[in-house]
Amino acid sequence: MALTNEFIQAQLVAKFGDQVTAFSTSYGILSFESPKEVNLKVLQFLYDEPSLGFTFLTDLCGVNYPDNIGGELVVVYHLHNFTENVRLRFSVATSIAQPDVFTASKLFESANWMERETFDFYGINFVGHSNLKRILNVDEMDYFPLRKEYPLEDQTRIDKDDEMFGRG
Amino acid sequence: MEANHNIILPEGSIEKQTTTLNFGPTHPATHGVFQNIMEVDGERVVSTVQTVGYIHRAFEKLAERRPLYQITPITDRLNYCSSPINNMGWHLTCEKFLNIQTPKRVDYLRVIIMELSRISDHLICNSIVGVDTGAYTGFLYVMQYRELIYEIYEEVCGSRLTTNIGRIGGFERNFTNAAFTKLEKFLNEYPKTLREFESLFTRNRIFMDRTQGTGGISAERAMNYGFTGPNLRAAGVDYDVRVQQPYSSYEDFEFTVPVGTTGDNYDRYLVRNAEMWESISIIRQAYEKVQSFKGTDADVYHADVPEYYLPKKEDVYTKMEALIWHFKIIMGEIDLPKGQIYNAVEGGNGELGFYLISDGGRTPFRLHFRRPSFIYYQAYPELIKGGMISDAVVTMSSLNLIAGELDA
Numbered sequence: 001m002a003l004t005n006e007f008i009q010a011q012l013v014a015k016f017g018d019q020v021t022a023f024s025t026s027y028g029i030l031s032f033e034s035p036k037e038v039n040l041k042v043l044q045f046l047y048d049e050p051s052l053g054f055t056f057l058t059d060l061c062g063v064n065y066p067d068n069i070g071g072e073l074v075v076v077y078h079l080h081n082f083t084e085n086v087r088l089r090f091s092v093a094t095s096i097a098q099p100d101v102f103t104a105s106k107l108f109e110s111a112n113w114m115e116r117e118t119f120d121f122y123g124i125n126f127v128g129h130s131n132l133k134r135i136l137n138v139d140e141m142d143y144f145p146l147r148k149e150y151p152l153e154d155q156t157r158i159d160k161d162d163e164m165f166g167r168g
Numbered sequence: 169m170e171a172n173h174n175i176i177l178p179e180g181s182i183e184k185q186t187t188t189l190n191f192g193p194t195h196p197a198t199h200g201v202f203q204n205i206m207e208v209d210g211e212r213v214v215s216t217v218q219t220v221g222y223i224h225r226a227f228e229k230l231a232e233r234r235p236l237y238q239i240t241p242i243t244d245r246l247n248y249c250s251s252p253i254n255n256m257g258w259h260l261t262c263e264k265f266l267n268i269q270t271p272k273r274v275d276y277l278r279v280i281i282m283e284l285s286r287i288s289d290h291l292i293c294n295s296i297v298g299v300d301t302g303a304y305t306g307f308l309y310v311m312q313y314r315e316l317i318y319e320i321y322e323e324v325c326g327s328r329l330t331t332n333i334g335r336i337g338g339f340e341r342n343f344t345n346a347a348f349t350k351l352e353k354f355l356n357e358y359p360k361t362l363r364e365f366e367s368l369f370t371r372n373r374i375f376m377d378r379t380q381g382t383g384g385i386s387a388e389r390a391m392n393y394g395f396t397g398p399n400l401r402a403a404g405v406d407y408d409v410r411v412q413q414p415y416s417s418y419e420d421f422e423f424t425v426p427v428g429t430t431g432d433n434y435d436r437y438l439v440r441n442a443e444m445w446e447s448i449s450i451i452r453q454a455y456e457k458v459q460s461f462k463g464t465d466a467d468v469y470h471a472d473v474p475e476y477y478l479p480k481k482e483d484v485y486t487k488m489e490a491l492i493w494h495f496k497i498i499m500g501e502i503d504l505p506k507g508q509i510y511n512a513v514e515g516g517n518g519e520l521g522f523y524l525i526s527d528g529g530r531t532p533f534r535l536h537f538r539r540p541s542f543i544y545y546q547a548y549p550e551l552i553k554g555g556m557i558s559d560a561v562v563t564m565s566s567l568n569l570i571a572g573e574l575d576a
Contacts, residue, residue: 027264027509056391059510059521061536078510078523078538082391082405085412089510110394113546121228136221136575145229152233 003052003084005030011052015045031089039075039092040102046079046088047107054079054088060104060114062122063091066148072096073124077104094124096147103129121146186214189557193222197561199296200571204548204560211556216549220542224575231535235500236262236336236476239535244330246539247573250289250516251331252281252321257513260415261522262336265509266476271468273461274338275417279454280351281324281333282416282513283447287358288317289516290398290440290447293568297437298369300562301378306368313358316350323347337477338470351455359448366441376434383551383563384432393550394543397518399567402439403431409514420457421450433559433566440568475502500530517541517568539573 005025012020012032020042022033034042046054059078066072071093079088094101103126104111115126116135123144126132134141143150186207193203203219227242234242243254256278263270291314295307318328323346325333334340369375385395390403400407408425410418426442428435461468470477474493483490496502504526512521518540527533544567551567552560 026507027511029510031508057394058512058519059523059536059538061523063525063534076523078521082407082412087510089508108394109389109392109546110543113542117542134221136224138221145226152229 003081003086005086008052008086008088011049012042012045015049016042029087029089031091033091033093036075036092036094036101039090040104040107042090043077043079043104043107046090053081053083056080056082057104057108057110057114058087060111060118062118062124062146064096064122064147065093068093070095073099073122075101075118075124096123099124100127101125102127103132105129120144123147185209191216191557191560193219197300199565200569201575202564202569202571206557206560208557211558213552213555213557213560216552216560218545218548220545221575223571227537227576228535231532234531235497235502236504236532237497238500239532240334241330241332243537244332245572246537246576247289247516247520247541247570248329249292249568249570250285251329252285252333253289253513253515254520255331255333256282256416257511257515257520258522259334259336260513261509261511261524262476263471264511265507265524265526266336266473266505268337268471268473268476270338270416270471272417273458273465273468274470276420276454276457277339277343277469278334278416279418279421280451280458281321283450283454284317284320284351284354286514286516287444287447288314289568290444293517293565294369294437294440295365296565297379297433297562298375300565301375303368303372303375306365309361309368310365313354313361316354316358320347320350320354323350335470335477337473338468340478342467342469348455351451355448355452355455359445362441362444362448369437370441378559378562379433379437379566381430382433382555382559383436383566384430385547385551386431389547389550390431393547395518395547396540396544397515397568398436398439398443399431399518399544401426402428402435404429409512409519413512415511415513421453423450433562436566503528503530504532512538515540517570517573518544537576539576541567541569541573542576545569545574 009023019038020032020034024031046052058080061076063074073096074091074093076091101124115129118124119132120134120137186209189206189208191204191206192198193201201222204216206216207214231239240255240258243258244251246254291310295310298306321331322328323344325331385403387403387405390400404427406425406427423446426439428439478497479490479493484494506526506528508525510523512519521538523536524532525534551563
């Protein structure tokens with residue numbers, strides 16, 4: 001039986017009830033959210049459940065939504081089932097004041113560096129990670145550069161008006 | 169013990185049996201900016217810690233202030249051994265995101281360029297494996313064909329290494345006759361050289377002894393480590409994005425996906441060589457298909473998307489519409505639709521993914537590159553553990569690590 005997005009959604013809802021929310025499909029990929037407390041349970045379920053079999057972590061990255069109070073930082077997992085050839089996007093949000101998310105590096109070795117990268121850029125603290133330190137930036141850096149509070153261009157410049165150049 | 173030197177030794181170092189060796193970042197055998205701090209016991213590697221980030225350039229941050237077409241030159245600088253695949257991967261992502269249908273001829277021309285760059289990527293990797301095992305000859309034999317591939321790029325887009333090839337919707341100009349002549353020359357001459365290259369290495373006793381059984385990994389471990397591309401296929405998993413999720417009309421082509429069994433350096437070498445043969449066959453098929461277009465169809469080289477594809481320069485000077493589009497594109501005044509997309513292509517060394525989030529602004533809200541070598545380089549300590557330092561060097565080159573992609 002082909003693994004359809006509807007089937008995945010039904011399986012997840014049957015297992016986790018209303019803890020899995022915001023199901024949507026864009027460009028063929030099903031995406032959903034869960035509270036950050038159950039992120040490992042969801043990943044483990046997707047990994048272990050034979051009818052789902054999402055055993056490959058394609059990508060893990062962070063996103064910063066400064067306007068989403070209480071969930072400013074988001075961790076996005078892209079999973080892949082090779083045999084059925086289905087991709088899945090799963091995200092958990094965390095507050096910027098206490099950015100603790102459980103690490104997936106015990107389940108996927110590949111998550112190790114991707115989580116370090118996410119920590120490096122967004123300051124998301126992956127609880128249980130064996131070696132959570134900066135990876136691409138220098139160790140002495142004392143801020144998290146991909147957060148939206150750090151604009152790319154020099155903000156003291158007055159000759160470039162944001163409204164005229166891209167993002168307002 | 170009174171320390172009269174400025175080397176800080178670990179706790180209990182008087183009984184330490186191993187040596188700490190700082191390997192890189194500018195060691196001639198690392199082919200790029202790679203640093204490893206190794207613990208070695210004689211010549212055997214006990215453990216290693218990789219350092220990455222020496223050429224980090226904050227591409228993901230840069231991309232948040234750039235309209236889509238200005239992001240293409242950033243992608244050049246990821247895996248710079250096969251820039252066109254990165255460029256086209258980015259264009260394909262944008263097109264999928266914006267629901268742009270490209271004409272078949274554009275798809276086939278793209279396939280030609282992508283497979284050429286796959287060949288140039290594999291060719292460098294395999295010949296460097298040769299260099300690291302002590303055989304410089306192969307490297308010199310194949311180099312003139314990389315040069316020919318670069319000349320074809322030059323005919324198409326004007327540049328060689330960081331190509332910025334193509335546009336959203338197609339190519340910036342039609343392929344010239346010179347490009348096709350060079351392509352024909354490549355198709356006629358390269359197979360002979362590749363055969364010669366293989367005859368130098370594939371059954372070479374020294375090469376086999378050096379590469380077989382070193383740097384091996386099982387399929388399960390490789391998947392857990394996030395391997396993709398030839399490295400994963402060498403371990404026996406037949407995952408290829410071109411087959412699993414065809415893009416750019418790859419479904420129209422006949423080709424096989426070569427796989428290995430042990431995932432060691434020799435299997436990686438074999439898989440890459442086999443893929444080069446497949447790429448040659450794909451280019452032949454694509455070139456045939458391109459030639460089958462007649463009349464006005466033979467002049468199609470881009471989709472009709474005025475919002476993203478720059479109008480002809482003479483039209484900009486004479487037509488109001490074209491002038492407006494030109495201005496809007498150049499000034500980045502076109503708002504993107506809201507949404508998010510993950511799209512992947514089969515890059516030279518694995519699945520190259522683009523995760524784009526748009527909030528309806530003119531530039532991406534967030535753009536993340538899934539860089540294959542960043543993910544599989546994590547497995548390096550496990551691959552080289554217990555082996556010789558000289559094998560660690562071969563393993564590093566046979567993984568096809570590209571510093572630009574690793575550090576983004």
